[in-house]
Amino acid sequence: MNYTELQSFFHHHCKIKLRSGKEVFGVVWKDLPETDKAIYFASYIEHKKLMSQQIATNSDPAKLLKLEIDDILGIEPIVS
Numbered sequence: 001m002n003y004t005e006l007q008s009f010f011h012h013h014c015k016i017k018l019r020s021g022k023e024v025f026g027v028v029w030k031d032l033p034e035t036d037k038a039i040y041f042a043s044y045i046e047h048k049k050l051m052s053q054q055i056a057t058n059s060d061p062a063k064l065l066k067l068e069i070d071d072i073l074g075i076e077p078i079v080s
Helices: 002-006 044-051
Strands: 013-018 023-030 037-041 065-067 072-077
Touching: 023 044, 037 044
Parallel strands: none
Antiparallel strands: 013 023, 013 072, 023 037, 037 065
């Protein structure tokens, strides 16, 4: 999967297949600045809290995971 393909899934609840073989459910997004292509992952609930400013990106790093694009083998949206 490349960065361009992944962009359409940013901030959407998804099922993600990782290179380790695990399948996880949550949300991926890109953090600023624009030049850094850091991809972050969190559970759907933690992502909602983050986006509503209840927590800051660096306030509880245990709830956020920084991913490399190569770690993501597949992704599909979860329709609710």
